[in-house]
Each structure stands twice: as C-alpha cells, then as structure tokens.
Amino acid sequence: MYLTFGVTLVDITTKIAGIRLKNPTMLASGIMDEDAGSMQRIIECDAGAIVTKSIGLNAREGYPNPTVIELNHGILNAMGLPNPGIEQYCQEIRQLKNSKTPVIGSIYGANTREFIELGKRMEDHGVSALELNLSCPHAKSYGLEVGCDPKLVQEITSSVKEKVGIPIFVKLSPNVTNIIEIAIAAEEGNADAIVAINTVKGMKIDLELGKPILSNKIGGYSGKAIKPIGIRCVYEIAKNVDIPIVGVGGVTTGEDALEYIMAGASAVQIGSGVYYRGIDIFKKVCVEIEQLMKAYGYKKLTEIIGVAHT
Amino acid sequence: MNIPKITKIIESKREATDIKTITFHYPEEIESGQFFMVWMPDVDEIPMSVSYINGDIKGITFRKIGDATSALYKLKPGNKIGIRGPYGNGFKIQGKHILFVGGGTGVAMLAPAAEEAVKNSISSTVVIGVKNKSELFFEKRLKKCGAKVIISTDDGSVGYKGFASDAAKEILKKEKIDAVLTCGPEMMMKTLLDCCKNISFQASLERYMKCSIGICGQCCIGKGLRVCIDGPVFDGKTLKNVKDFGVYRRDSAGRKIQF
Ligand SMILES: Cc1cc2nc3c(=O)[nH]c(=O)nc-3n(C[C@H](O)[C@H](O)[C@H](O)COP(=O)(O)OP(=O)(O)OC[C@H]3O[C@@H](n4cnc5c(N)ncnc54)[C@H](O)[C@@H]3O)c2cc1C
Ligand SMILES: Cc1cc2nc3c(=O)[nH]c(=O)nc-3n(C[C@H](O)[C@H](O)[C@H](O)COP(=O)(O)O)c2cc1C
Ligand code: FES
Numbered sequence: 303m304y305l306t307f308g309v310t311l312v313d314i315t316t317k318i319a320g321i322r323l324k325n326p327t328m329l330a331s332g333i334m335d336e337d338a339g340s341m342q343r344i345i346e347c348d349a350g351a352i353v354t355k356s357i358g359l360n361a362r363e364g365y366p367n368p369t370v371i372e373l374n375h376g377i378l379n380a381m382g383l384p385n386p387g388i389e390q391y392c393q394e395i396r397q398l399k400n401s402k403t404p405v406i407g408s409i410y411g412a413n414t415r416e417f418i419e420l421g422k423r424m425e426d427h428g429v430s431a432l433e434l435n436l437s438c439p440h441a442k443s444y445g446l447e448v449g450c451d452p453k454l455v456q457e458i459t460s461s462v463k464e465k466v467g468i469p470i471f472v473k474l475s476p477n478v479t480n481i482i483e484i485a486i487a488a489e490e491g492n493a494d495a496i497v498a499i500n501t502v503k504g505m506k507i508d509l510e511l512g513k514p515i516l517s518n519k520i521g522g523y524s525g526k527a528i529k530p531i532g533i534r535c536v537y538e539i540a541k542n543v544d545i546p547i548v549g550v551g552g553v554t555t556g557e558d559a560l561e562y563i564m565a566g567a568s569a570v571q572i573g574s575g576v577y578y579r580g581i582d583i584f585k586k587v588c589v590e591i592e593q594l595m596k597a598y599g600y601k602k603l604t605e606i607i608g609v610a611h612t
Numbered sequence: 613m614n615i616p617k618i619t620k621i622i623e624s625k626r627e628a629t630d631i632k633t634i635t636f637h638y639p640e641e642i643e644s645g646q647f648f649m650v651w652m653p654d655v656d657e658i659p660m661s662v663s664y665i666n667g668d669i670k671g672i673t674f675r676k677i678g679d680a681t682s683a684l685y686k687l688k689p690g691n692k693i694g695i696r697g698p699y700g701n702g703f704k705i706q707g708k709h710i711l712f713v714g715g716g717t718g719v720a721m722l723a724p725a726a727e728e729a730v731k732n733s734i735s736s737t738v739v740i741g742v743k744n745k746s747e748l749f750f751e752k753r754l755k756k757c758g759a760k761v762i763i764s765t766d767d768g769s770v771g772y773k774g775f776a777s778d779a780a781k782e783i784l785k786k787e788k789i790d791a792v793l794t795c796g797p798e799m800m801m802k803t804l805l806d807c808c809k810n811i812s813f814q815a816s817l818e819r820y821m822k823c824s825i826g827i828c829g830q831c832c833i834g835k836g837l838r839v840c841i842d843g844p845v846f847d848g849k850t851l852k853n854v855k856d857f858g859v860y861r862r863d864s865a866g867r868k869i870q871f
Contacts, residue, residue, distance in 0.1 A: 334836060340835075362865055363865045368616065369822045369823065372615070386866040387867075508618065511653055
C-alpha cells in the first residue's frame with residue numbers, strides 16, 4: 303500500500319509473458335496504428351502497450367469502401383487487412399524504438415514460412431513481442447482460414463517460436479465451434495500468451511437497395527455488443543490453458559476491463575472504444591479501474607486475475 | 613448509427629470540363645468545410661466536401677478523375693446514392709477581411725464559406741486558381757454573393773497568369789488581410805502558409821479515408837492527427853508542426869507517396 307496526500311493508491315501494473323505494463327490497457331490491432339505518429343499519440347494517451355496493425359509480406363490495399371459502419375450496438379468492419387507491407391512498415395516501428403511503452407508487432411500470413419519471415423523482421427526492428435493474427439474474419443486465405451485448424455495453429459506457433467527470441471501472442475477468433483481447442487493448440491505450440499477475441503462475423507443490409515452495405519458484404523463486429531462473447535471466451539480459455547490471456551472485445555469502461563480481468567485476462571485491448579469515448583479512453587479506463595478497485599477494496603490488479611473461477 | 617442514408621439525386625449540373633455539381637435531399641445540418649461520405653453501391657464510398665447548403669438540399673462539386681467520381685458524374689436526377697455525415701470540423705469564419713484561396717476543385721468547398729463570410733459582413737476576396745479557362749467554375753456564384761473574385765490560370769487564358777499562390781501573395785502585399793482560408797493542391801497551401809507569418813491561416817487537407825470516424829488510422833498526419841475528425845481543416849500553428857504537410861500522403865495501403 304502506498305500513501306500520497308493521504309489517498310490509498312491501488313496497483314494496476316500487470317505483466318504478460320515477462321513484459322511489464324504500467325497499466326492493463328493496450329491498443330488493439332488495426333486501430334490508429336498505421337504509422338508511427340498515430341501510435342505515438344496513443345502512447346501519450348497512456349496506453350499500457352501498443353499493438354501494430356496486422357502486417358503482411360507485401361502491401362495490400364484492402365477492400366473498397368464502405369469498410370467501416372457503426373450500428374446500434376457495435377462497429378462492423380471489413381478493412382481487408384490493408385497495410386504497406388513489412389519493408390515500409392519497419393520504418394514506422396523503428397521510430398518507436400526508444401519508447402518506454404512496449405510495442406507488439408501484429409503479423410498475418412498465408413503459411414508458416416510467411417509468419418516466420420515476418421516475425422524475424424519485426425524482431426529485428428525492435429518490437430517487444432509478436433501477435434500472430436490467426437483470426438481475421440474476412441480476408442480470404444489469411445487469418446481465420448488459418449486460425450480455425452488446431453493443427454495449423456500449433457504448427458505456425460511452434461515454428462515461429464523456434465525462430466524468434468521474443469514472446470509470441472496468438473490472437474484467436476470467436477468464429478469457431480470450439481475456441482478452447484484452438485487455445486490449447488496455441489499453448490502446445492509454445493505460445494507465450496493468448497489474445498481473445500477478434501471480431502465476430504456479421505452483416506448489415508440496406509433495405510431500400512436490398513444490398514449489404516460493406517463492399518465485402520461480410521464484416522467483423524466489434525464494440526459493446528461483443529463484450530459478453532469476449533468475456534465467455536476468455537473465461538473458457540482460462541479454464542483450459544495456463545499461459546496468460548489478453549482480453550479484447552467491447553472494452554469501453556473500467557468495469558468492462560475488470561470483468562475481463564476477473565474472467566482470467568492479465569490485460570485488455572481497446573479498439574472500438576476509441577470511437578465511443580475518444581482517443582483518451584486509455585486514461586479514462588485506468589481511472590475507472592482504480593476507482594472500482596478502491597470501491598471494492600482490491601489493492602493489486604494482478605490479485606484479481608481470474609477470481610471469477612474460484 | 614453511422615451508415616449511409618439512401619437519397620435521390622435532385623439535379624446534376626455541369627460546371628466546367630469534367631466538373632459537375634450534384635444536389636440531393638439531406639436534412640442533417642452541415643457547416644462549410646465539413647464533408648460527406650458518398651456511397652455509390654458496387655463502386656466505392658468517397659469523401660466529398662459540401663459545396664451547397666440550401667436548407668434540406670445539399671450539394672457536392674467534383675472532378676471526374678477515377679472510378680467513383682466517374683460513376684458520380686454519370687448519375688441522373690432520380691438515381692440513388694448513399695450519404696452519411698457530416699464529418700470533420702469545418703472552418704472558423706472570423707476576421708475583418710478574409711482571403712480565400714482555392715486551387716482546382718478546392719474552390720468548391722470554399723464557396724459556402726465565402727458566402728457565409730459575406731453574409732456576416734466580412735470583406736471577402738476569393739482567388740480561384742485553375743489550369744486554364746475551361747476548368748473555371750463558381751466565378752459567377754462568388755461574384756453574385758458579394759465577394760471580390762480574382763482568377764488565376766496557369767496558362768494565362770483568363771485573369772492573372774501564374775499560380776494561385778502567386779496571385780494571393782500580391783494581394784497579401786497590397787491589402788490588409790487578417791485571415792487566409794485555403795483548399796487546393798497541398799504544395800500551394802504550403803507555399804501560402806509560409807507567407808502567412810502574422811496572418812491567421814486555415815487549410816483544408818485531403819487524405820485517403822476509409823472509416824471517417826477516427827479509428828482506422830488511414831488518414832492520419834503528423835502525430836496522429838486524424839484528418840477525418842481532427843480536420844480536415846487545420847490552422848497554421850498546427851500545420852507548422854506536421855512534418856508530412858506538403859511532403860507526402862499515404863495511399864490506401866498506407867504507403868507513403870511524395871507530393
Ligand atoms: C475531406 C475530403 C474532401 C474532398 N472533397 C472533394 C470535393 O469537394 N471535390 C472533389 O472533386 N474531390 C474531393 N475530394 C477528393 C475525392 O475524395 C477524390 O477525388 C475521390 O475519392 C477520387 O475517387 P475516384 O474513385 O474517382 O478516383 P481513384 O482513381 O480511385 O483515385 C484517385 C485519387 O483520389 C483519391 N482517393 C480515392 N479514394 C479516396 C478516398 N476514399 N479518400 C480520399 N481520397 C481518395 C486518392 O488520392 C487517389 O489517388 C475530397 C477528399 C477529402 C479527403
Ligand atoms: C477498423 C478495425 C480494424 C481492425 N484491424 C485488425 C487487424 O488488422 N488485426 C487484428 O488482429 N485485429 C483487427 N481488428 C480487431 C480488433 O483488434 C479487436 O480484436 C476487435 O475490434 C474487438 O475489440 P473492440 O471491441 O475493442 O474493438 C480490427 C478492428 C476494427 C474495428
Ligand atoms: S479515415 Fe479512419 S481514422 Fe480517418
């Protein structure tokens with residue numbers, strides 16, 4: 303217990319796979335992370351860590367617009383993994399080299415060889431960990447198409463793990479029959495942490511035109527509506543694996559973050575929340591976490607990880 | 613919800629070579645400098661600044677340069693498009709004498725701002741800079757509203773021969789201008805910023821946009837400034853600290869493209 307100005311402070315620092323975070327709020331992949339300047343701004347907004355956009359070997363333009371729409375209870379997107387390719391993106395990452403806030407490199411590939419190559423390049427340019435995107439719901443032959451096969455997940459994870467020295471996080475999709483099976487496959491492939499969840503497949507149709515609005519027709523749903531799905535996934539995964547978990551999906555308040563922590567997450571990622579509460583959401587959520595912890599008499603965030611299981 | 617609303621084209625009017633205005637019913641309030649996302653189903657959805665604000669009827673003015681703008685160009689009254697917005701921050705229209713400098717289609721979004729300035733009894737001078745006479749539009753409209761209009765063409769086919777920024781520099785020397793509002797090619801706006809040492813300055817920027825709601829990061833400049841939400845209008849003080857202003861933009865994959 304620390305005392306300043308007579309106020310009892312709570313400890314919201316946390317750790318994932320040996321990486322220390324000053325607070326449990328991380329920037330989710332694909333939000334405000336296309337260039338170093340944007341990530342720098344999020345760092346200045348007090349995020350505990352940054353995850354980069356998912357990067358592939360070659361540049362991809364992504365799908366034509368409309369790519370993002372906001373519905374009543376969440377955000378539906380089908381960006382199509384736009385990115386400048388690892389070669390150009392490394393210049394952005396290098397600019398963050400001296401940042402005290404950990405930067406985690408998200409990568410996607412069509413096969414093991416691509417993941418290894420990308421992982422090595424990211425490591426060379428100084429990221430603290432890798433996040434393997436095995437879960438993009440709408441990019442053909444990438445992401446989910448790789449991530450719904452436990453054998454492939456284990457193979458990709460263990461092959462990358464053998465070739466790089468930094469921790470490896472595996473990001474999972476809720477769009478599978480059994481997420482536990484995939485999480486176990488990642489753990490058996492020696493992943494250092496699991497990130498759950500990516501977006502939930504969804505669609506929106508315009509009545510007057512009788513057409514889906516997104517150019518890719520199907521997209522991934524994120525934001526408030528998917529929080530209970532994310533909490534359930536984290537809870538089920540925590541029951542079945544021993545490695546740390548990062549909870550993602552619909553975190554907009556300190557209450558949401560603490561629910562994830564109690565379900566078994568060591569930290570949370572925030573994506574759509576940037577739309578709902580602005581770019582300073584990281585700071586807001588941290589303040590709310592502290593207030594709630596004080597109200598319920600919790601002193602250390604790490605002591606309440608997974609309490610919902612007992 | 614933030615999704616396109618389907619509306620019908622009311623009028624499609626040719627303004628100059630390859631340049632058209634279309635108007636449509638869209639009751640949401642919008643300020644000059646803000647923009648819509650315009651959806652042509654099965655083609656694309658693109659950002660377009662408002663160029664006409666007339667009660668429930670709004671308009672956009674654009675040049676045909678690719679797929680989406682060509683599809684817009686072909687639309688006839690009664691055809692359907694999707695509109696959402698308004699997005700962005702808009703201009704702050706303040707001063708005693710404002711100089712508006714529009715390059716190319718940039719004048720489209722300056723026109724409602726100049727009209728508003730005149731309505732608020734602010735002296736308004738507008739430089740319309742185009743390549744040649746055939747691309748000139750909105751001259752009559754701006755004169756009619758009471759602004760002083762100066763034309764510049766690269767080839768001298770009408771008005772001042774030279775760049776809009778050169779025409780603007782001469783005005784800045786002669787007249788007491790206390791604010792410059794500009795939209796056009798970024799090099800032109802950068803040149804103008806360099807001449808506005810003690811004059812308030814606002815420029816409307818264009819960057820490739822996807823989400824338009826400030827999350828995808830596609831349109832960011834400098835230290836994470838989102839052109840779709842923090843802009844598209846930025847003041848001179850901000851732009852002086854944006855390294856990429858007038859240097860590069862990013863394509864839809866996020867690759868840097870030098871101006
Ligand atoms: C805030 C804002 C306001 C704008 N207002 C106007 C206006 O009032 N009148 C006008 O003529 N033009 C305006 N533009 C530019 C207009 O959006 C592009 O000309 C249009 O998107 C071109 O689409 P295309 O398919 O016809 O061309 P393409 O061949 O697809 O592209 C040509 C160029 O247009 C730009 N472009 C394409 N898609 C987008 C996109 N989604 N976002 C931004 N740029 C894109 C790119 O720089 C590209 O290189 C504005 C742009 C922005 C960002
Ligand atoms: C616009 C947008 C782009 C995204 N891009 C990626 C991506 O490139 N890689 C990835 O792993 N997840 C991506 N995601 C998913 C998010 O990282 C996150 O898993 C999901 O949105 C759920 O969290 P949220 O409810 O906080 O947004 C994207 C989400 C959105 C809304
Ligand atoms: S267009 Fe997505 S952040 Fe501006």
